[in-house]
Amino acid sequence: MPRPYTQAASTLWILSLLVFSAFVSAHMIEVPASKKECFFEDLHINDKMTVTYQVGGGGHLDIDFWLTDPDGHALAKHLKQSTGSISITAKKDGRHEYCFSNQMSSVVDKIVSFNVHGVIYVDDDDTVAPIEREIRALAQGLTAVKDEQEYIVIRERRHRNTAESTNSRVKWWSVLQAIVLFFVVAWQVYYLKSFFEVKRAF
Template sequence: MLWEKVLIGVLVVLVHLAWAHTIDLLPSSEYCFFEDMHIGDEMTLTYQVSGGGHLDIDTWIQDPEGHLLYENLKKDTGTYDFIADKDGRYKYCFSNKFSMMTDKMLSFNVHGVLYLTDDEGLIPAERELRELANNVQLFKDEQDYLSMRERVHRNTSESTNSRIKWWSIIQIGIILFICAFQVFYVKRQFEVRRTI
């Protein structure tokens, strides 16, 4: 059961990483999108113009009160990340108003961390995703613990192996010394001694 949750979590992460929005910005047009955020939520906007004209568009992000947080004029790519300091609806727009004849192909991705509490009425899918994220974190922690234990056991085994090797070499040396001494001693016993 746990491996199924891990597999689903990996698939969700891979799909999220591979998924980006693509829109056609027509000449003299503007597209705006909205994100409802709370204080402390993180958001990152990444975009790139992949076709049309000089590959340039205007981009901006506004806070709920209409203050400009980010503006990038006549650029082909950009990334902006921020942490919300106000509750409300944040607006990000892409504009091709300065172009009268050329449409642009735009790919963008918005991702971030939303800090929601359980009283905010999470839908069941969000609860399942949170539970899955917690299970993935538990799995990662267990993997780290097992990796650390394996490293400790490997070091202990290598240390024991090294001590056994050196003790065996010392024993072989002692046995060779004793054998040489015995051969010398027995040989000496059978020597003929002359007295003059």
């Protein structure tokens, strides 16, 4: 027999979804040269977690990333990537660790922005009201939009830095060309003047 749907039950479920069923966090870190930064989340079986990251500055804008289960087995690994996204469903209870490594670089630090979001597993059955399923789908869609917005912001910052760097180089190259041109013109005037100069014999 289907569970009766009431407004109070819907409100209670929405609050529990917002408070207990999802976790979202956003961070920006600096990973020093030849170092790595690691983080963890304690998950239970069937909990879902997604990690998205973007390198916003430093060197070739690349980073190594991996995610391991409580037994240390690699669930995902990216090498020298500027951006990436990993989604997992926990197969066992325990601490799941993810790391950003800049060990490939011995000089340049890296700036990494990353988001971690997930859903705590709640046993579901056919008695769940359609509105509840829609709310879950909407929550996942909002998380995806948030990730995309942050990705666009970081890309815009990177492109702006590239454009400013290019403009600075063009400016100083133009100044250098003007200085060289001035000296060439001055040398030509001096040379032509000395060429046509009539020397007097005493």
